[in-house]
Amino acid sequence: MKKKRIAILGSTGSIGRQTLDVISAFKDEFEVIGLAAGSNAQLLAEQIKEHNPRFVSVKDSTLAQELKAILKNPSFEIFWGDIGLEFISSCSCDIVVNGLVGALGLKPTISALSHGKRVAFANKETLVIAGDLIKDLLVKNRGEIIPLDSEHVAIHQCLSGQKIDTVKRMILTASGGPFRTWDIDQIKAATKEQALKHPTWVMGQKITIDSATLMNKGLEVIEAMNLFNIDSKKIDVLIHPQSIMHSAVEFIDGNIISQLGATDMKLPIQYSLFYPERRELPFNLFCDLLSIGKLEFEKPDMEKFPCLKLAYEVASKGKSYPIVINAANEIAVDKFLKEEITFFDIPKIISRALESHSPVSTSSLEDILEVDKEVRVKILETQSSVV
Amino acid sequence: MKKKRIAILGSTGSIGRQTLDVISAFKDEFEVIGLAAGSNAQLLAEQIKEHNPRFVSVKDSTLAQELKAILKNPSFEIFWGDIGLEFISSCSCDIVVNGLVGALGLKPTISALSHGKRVAFANKETLVIAGDLIKDLLVKNRGEIIPLDSEHVAIHQCLSGQKIDTVKRMILTASGGPFRTWDIDQIKAATKEQALKHPTWVMGQKITIDSATLMNKGLEVIEAMNLFNIDSKKIDVLIHPQSIMHSAVEFIDGNIISQLGATDMKLPIQYSLFYPERRELPFNLFCDLLSIGKLEFEKPDMEKFPCLKLAYEVASKGKSYPIVINAANEIAVDKFLKEEITFFDIPKIISRALESHSPVSTSSLEDILEVDKEVRVKILETQSSVV
Numbered sequence: 001m002k003k004k005r006i007a008i009l010g011s012t013g014s015i016g017r018q019t020l021d022v023i024s025a026f027k028d029e030f031e032v033i034g035l036a037a038g039s040n041a042q043l044l045a046e047q048i049k050e051h052n053p054r055f056v057s058v059k060d061s062t063l064a065q066e067l068k069a070i071l072k073n074p075s076f077e078i079f080w081g082d083i084g085l086e087f088i089s090s091c092s093c094d095i096v097v098n099g100l101v102g103a104l105g106l107k108p109t110i111s112a113l114s115h116g117k118r119v120a121f122a123n124k125e126t127l128v129i130a131g132d133l134i135k136d137l138l139v140k141n142r143g144e145i146i147p148l149d150s151e152h153v154a155i156h157q158c159l160s161g162q163k164i165d166t167v168k169r170m171i172l173t174a175s176g177g178p179f180r181t182w183d184i185d186q187i188k189a190a191t192k193e194q195a196l197k198h199p200t201w202v203m204g205q206k207i208t209i210d211s212a213t214l215m216n217k218g219l220e221v222i223e224a225m226n227l228f229n230i231d232s233k234k235i236d237v238l239i240h241p242q243s244i245m246h247s248a249v250e251f252i253d254g255n256i257i258s259q260l261g262a263t264d265m266k267l268p269i270q271y272s273l274f275y276p277e278r279r280e281l282p283f284n285l286f287c288d289l290l291s292i293g294k295l296e297f298e299k300p301d302m303e304k305f306p307c308l309k310l311a312y313e314v315a316s317k318g319k320s321y322p323i324v325i326n327a328a329n330e331i332a333v334d335k336f337l338k339e340e341i342t343f344f345d346i347p348k349i350i351s352r353a354l355e356s357h358s359p360v361s362t363s364s365l366e367d368i369l370e371v372d373k374e375v376r377v378k379i380l381e382t383q384s385s386v387v
Numbered sequence: 388m389k390k391k392r393i394a395i396l397g398s399t400g401s402i403g404r405q406t407l408d409v410i411s412a413f414k415d416e417f418e419v420i421g422l423a424a425g426s427n428a429q430l431l432a433e434q435i436k437e438h439n440p441r442f443v444s445v446k447d448s449t450l451a452q453e454l455k456a457i458l459k460n461p462s463f464e465i466f467w468g469d470i471g472l473e474f475i476s477s478c479s480c481d482i483v484v485n486g487l488v489g490a491l492g493l494k495p496t497i498s499a500l501s502h503g504k505r506v507a508f509a510n511k512e513t514l515v516i517a518g519d520l521i522k523d524l525l526v527k528n529r530g531e532i533i534p535l536d537s538e539h540v541a542i543h544q545c546l547s548g549q550k551i552d553t554v555k556r557m558i559l560t561a562s563g564g565p566f567r568t569w570d571i572d573q574i575k576a577a578t579k580e581q582a583l584k585h586p587t588w589v590m591g592q593k594i595t596i597d598s599a600t601l602m603n604k605g606l607e608v609i610e611a612m613n614l615f616n617i618d619s620k621k622i623d624v625l626i627h628p629q630s631i632m633h634s635a636v637e638f639i640d641g642n643i644i645s646q647l648g649a650t651d652m653k654l655p656i657q658y659s660l661f662y663p664e665r666r667e668l669p670f671n672l673f674c675d676l677l678s679i680g681k682l683e684f685e686k687p688d689m690e691k692f693p694c695l696k697l698a699y700e701v702a703s704k705g706k707s708y709p710i711v712i713n714a715a716n717e718i719a720v721d722k723f724l725k726e727e728i729t730f731f732d733i734p735k736i737i738s739r740a741l742e743s744h745s746p747v748s749t750s751s752l753e754d755i756l757e758v759d760k761e762v763r764v765k766i767l768e769t770q771s772s773v774v
Contacts, residue, residue: 157644161548166665171676238676248647248676253661254654254668256647256676257544260635267641274640278553281641289558289625289635289643295682 004273007034007055007093009085009108012043014204015099015122015148018265020047022273025282030273034088036108039063045070052076055091057084082107090115095273098123099148101206102330103372106130110365113143120272122148122265124223125330129323130368131226145227146272150201151220152227153268154246154259159228162251169250170230171258172220173240174300175200177212180241184304190343192336200243200263209333213346214300218311219329222322225315232315237308239298244287262287306347310354319359320371327375328353353379391660394421394442394480396472396495399430401591402486402509402535405652407434409660412669417660421475423495426450432457439463442478444471469494477502482660485510486535488593489717490759493517497752500530507659509535509652511610512717516710517755518613532614533659537588538607539614540655541633541646546615549638556637557617558645559607560627561687562587564599567628571691577730579723587630587650596720600733601687605698606716609709612702619702624695626685631674649674693734697741706746707758714762715740740766 006023010016016037023030032051037044038059045067048056057079058064064080079087089096089108096112097120098105105123110130112119114137121127127134127145137143147153151172159167178197179187195212196205203211210216217237225232248258261267262285270281302309307329314321332349335341341349353375362368393410397403403424410417419438424431425446432454435443444466445451451467466474476483476495483499484507485492492510497517499506501524508514514521514532524530534540538559546554565584566574582599583592590598597603604624612619635645648654649672657668689696694716701708719736722728728736740762749755 157642160644163665168673250673251665252667253657253665254648254670254673255544255658255665256674257547258645258647260643260645261641270640271642278550278638278640278642280639283641286555286637286641287643289684290686293684297676297680299677 001029003029003031004095005031005033005093006095006097006273007036007088007091008032008097008099009036009089009105010038010099010101011035011047012037012040013099013101014202015097015265015269017043019097019099019120019269019273020051021283022266022270023051026273026279029279033093034091036085036088041066041070048074048076055079055088057088086111089117094118095120097148097269097272098126101125101204103129103326106368107365109134110137113137113141113145116142119143119145120148120269121145124149124219125326127223127226128219128326129372130365131222131322132363133365133368135226135229146275147223147227148265148268148272149220149223150263150265150268151247152224153271155224155228155249157259157271158247158249158257162249162257164228164230166251166253167228167230167234167249168252170224170228170235171248171250171256172217172224172235172237173243173245173247174214174217174237175211175243176239176241176298176300177214179212179304180239180298182304187304188342188344192339195336195343199241203265205337206330206333209336209346210329213307213343214305215307215311215329215346215350217300218308218314219326221311222315232312235315237300239300240295241298242292242295244289244292245295260287260289261285307350310347310350314354317359320362321354321357321359323362323368323371324353324357324375325350327372328379331376331379349379388416390416390418391482392418392420392480393482393484393660394423394475394478395419395484395486396423396476396492397425397486397488398422398434399424399427400486400488401589402484402652402656404430406484406486406507406656406660407438408670409653409657410438413660413666416666420480421478423472423475428453428457435461435463442466442475444475473498476504481505482507484535484656484659485513488512488591490516490713493755494752496521497524500524500528500532503529506530506532507535507656508532511536511606512713514610514613515606515713516759517752518609518709519750520752520755522613522616533662534610534614535652535655535659536607536610537650537652537655538634539611540658542611542615542636544646544658545634545636545644549636549644551615551617553638553640554615554617554621554636555639557611557615557622558635558637558643559604559611559622559624560630560632560634561601561604561624562598562630563626563628563685563687564601566599566691567626567685569691574691575729575731579726582723582730586628592724593717593720596723596733597716600694600730601692602694602698602716602733602737604687605695605701606713608698609702619699622702624687626687627682628685629679629682631676631679632682647674647676648672694737697734697737701741704746707749708741708744708746710749710755710758711740711744711762712737714759715766718763718766736766
């Protein structure tokens with residue numbers, strides 16, 4: 001049997017490391033062709049030793065030198081920066097795992113889809129800011145996206161064998177994050193440490209803060225809209241503290257199909273690498289509904305979590321607004337993580353960015369990146385004097 | 388568009404009446420060709436007036452006369468007895484809805500499948516006692532079974548687009564019946580009225596008692612085993628008091644797919660009539676997870692519900708044992724409904740019938756009916772002196 005060749009973007013991040021865990025468990029089925037990482041040269045060196053990729057990319061030339069110094073006789077080709085990411089995403093692989101965070105993942109996604117690859121896709125920001133562009137690429141090339149977000153991979157499974165025009169409603173579940181039961185004043189005073197304590201998932205810092213503001217769910221609404229070509233009015237968010245039901249689809253005939261499972265990214269990663277096949281899970285991650293005992297559902301509170309409300313508004317407005325909400329959120333979360341702003345400054349910054357934005361049409365990568373850059377510059381210029 | 392032609396066996400029963408409700412809501416899509424009922428001539432006459440079938444069958448010639456007296460100028464052909472049921476099930480229809488109760492449904496099912504019909508199937512006893520025969524018919528003819536039991540239609544939907552060899556486990560949910568929270572001594576003293584109070588479903592009397600003993604779930608384990616060609620060891624029963632998750636399938640890769648919906652038989656009936664299409668539900672029966680709030684799961688207690696334990700033993704033993712458990716249960720439930728025995732006499736009668744049975748191979752309808760008859764005669768002869 002021919003091994004499937006895998007390239008991983010963001011190999012030292014949470015998705016990247018877990019993808020390598022899955023690959024290590026199926027050595028006979030997969031071959032790592034390319035690894036792209038940011039600045040964790042030490043971990044990347046270990047990954048290279050274990051998986052022996054042909055192509056490696058790092059953030060910049062300094063890191064490339066550092067990596068060469070760690071690995072004495074490298075048998076791989078090394079690249080860096082944007083060009084490195086694009087090379088890895090279009091190399092001679094079958095599947096590109098895009099575990100990059102933020103708008104950084106856009107160009108490599110375009111590159112991979114243009115080359116007809118399957119993209120296992122955890123980089124929701126790309127689908128938020130460049131929905132039309134990505135949809136267009138999917139139509140024009142043989143490429144495909146298999147989502148890695150637990151919600152979207154749940155919906156992907158619920159839609160198996162079904163027609164999209166029989167979908168009445170998609171139900172994205174949300175854990176509710178660490179502040180689900182807090183009152184609004186407590187949330188306003190939340191610290192970085194409190195916001196980083198996610199109740200059910202272990203993830204990277206940016207997405208963990210996004211889960212605390214519920215912006216993560218808001219971005220997922222926009223992502224689902226683009227991924228499944230469905231009106232955002234047909235996408236509901238339901239708070240489900242146990243995070244066991246990962247999402248559901250209600251069909252027009254009243255039947256709801258849902259996917260449930262352990263809260264571990266290795267499940268969607270394995271699914272995306274083998275789809276449409278399924279293989280025995282090599283990890284002790286089977287889900288026991290008995291030991292969980294109950295699954296609860298609540299309505300999300302838009303006053304306590306204004307980011308979700310903003311995201312729904314953006315989903316309905318379309319045009320360049322999704323680029324604005326994403327860029328403003330990335331900057332605001334970064335500032336919160338640097339403890340420069342309070343937790344409730346995050347929606348404030350985003351809201352101001354949206355209000356002051358004059359929408360434009362964004363049909364090309366250049367258009368998107370220009371809006372993205374403008375929004376970032378504007379916030380950084382004005383933000384310190386405003387908050 | 389050509390209308391789909393429907394024949395209904397048991398049209399005045401719970402499944403039959405609800406099937407006619409669905410058909411009435413889709414008059415442009417369906418045409419009632421045949422109706423078979425037992426002894427409720429009055430209701431059958433009303434159904435005939437509304438749906439104008441070409442063929443009608445009743446229990447016996449007396450009832451046929453009665454029906455003719457009610458309907459002055461009948462425009463349909465009338466039949467009765469076994470021959471009537473078989474005629475209706477093999478008439479010029481596309482779908483046979485088998486809403487018969489008990490072993491009575493076996494011959495018409497064989498007849499419909501032999502004629503390559505789709506059978507919308509609520510008559511679980513037939514699949515319990517004649518699993519191999521039915522499977523054989525499905526292989527040899529173009530016929531198909533779409534289950535109507537909420538659990539099996541749930542699994543049918545969960546398997547959409549999936550391969551049966553990737554199934555790790557089927558999870559049949561059970562409401563737990565009216566005695567879920569009772570202790571064993573209370574259950575032993577349960578009256579007919581108490582047993583007929585089902586917490587979540589409105590159904591016929593026999594199936595309601597079977598739900599109170601959990602024999603219904605036990606028969607469903609055997610039914611699922613035959614319907615989906617899966618080892619009974621891979622079928623779990625989970626108590627789920629809300630009856631919203633109708634069943635689930637766990638795949639080998641750790642993903643669980645489940646179907647949820649309102650507790651109303653019109654949903655599976657509509658699904659079975661339109662499959663593989665889905666149509667907008669014309670009833671106000673959409674399921675709101677928010678207003679339900681929580682879904683709970685418990686392990687079934689085999690001491691309190693010995694019928695479930697007996698059914699698992701039978702599922703594993705195979706041969707003619709399923710015929711015995713079904714026949715003994717039908718007689719025991721009938722006696723309980725006539726208040727001739729206590730609630731816990733039901734498993735006792737079944738257990739004795741199983742213990743005294745010498746298994747035989749049953750490859751033909753005649754073999755099956757012979758064992759069925761022997762068991763019934765034996766119980767009726769010995770039972771009054773034993774309990």
